Amino acid sequence: MSIELSQSALQAHFGAVCTAPIFLAHCDRAEPDMPLSDGESLAGEGMASEKRRAEYLLGRCALKAVLAGLGRDADTAAIRWPSPFCSLSHSHGHAVAVGLAGGQGIGIDLQLQKKPPFAVAERILTGATAAYWDGLPDADKAAALQRFWTVNEAVYKACPAPQPAYFRHYRMHAPAAMDGEVSIDGTDYRFRVHTAMLTDGFVSLALRL
Ligand SMILES: CC(C)(COP(=O)(O)OP(=O)(O)OC[C@H]1O[C@@H](n2cnc3c(N)ncnc32)[C@H](O)[C@@H]1OP(=O)(O)O)[C@@H](O)C(=O)NCCC(=O)NCCS
Incomplete structure (x- = not known):
């Protein structure tokens, strides 16, 4: 069953399934007067397109x-990705960010509308x-491939750099379950992943164990 893409619905869903206390924020409208650091203004101006x-x-x-929920500095330009304590994903006019106090790896991935072509399946799925x-x-x-794609991207974002393996080495232990x-083959990395179905896509949250 799908859930609404809203802050309250996402918070209720992930709050119920996650054992760790996560902060989550959803945005579909940027505040016009949102204060930006010099680094953020510079990064924004350097973007390749208005979109x-x-x-x-x-x-x-x-x-x-x-970051406010975590009591951290508001300057997002100072964050180095992948971050052990926060993650961000945007898709088709929606942004979802998550954070974890004292985290050792967290990843979020939101995919709306766009479905990966079947040809990527052999590149990103295993076992x-x-x-x-x-x-x-x-x-x-x-739809299943789109779900698996968000799982892989969320794990990628929750995994410390340098990335140890390609997606085809990401092993889901219960692919039918949300x-x-x-785990990542050949490493000790393990992640708990929670996925929610949305009306036109999926959002996955990965927490490094
Ligand atoms: C970097 C990457 C994770 C971004 O994901 P995406 O689905 O394109 O875009 P999303 O909107 O979900 O996420 C973008 C945000 O992730 C964050 N991000 C960027 N690089 C990141 C990284 N290496 N790790 C974690 N988060 C990262 C940033 O906050 C970025 O938003 P911003 O530029 O506005 O700050 C993705 O492009 C990527 O490289 N994925 C791995 C692909 C891969 O290796 N495939 C192998 C196939 S076998």
């Missing part, structure tokens, strides 16, 4: 709310996940 600049500002709006996806009815494959564990 990307709008997306960047929407992201700052969500990220700053999370039980690939077998599960292969066995799905054709009508369910596009909440489960992911």
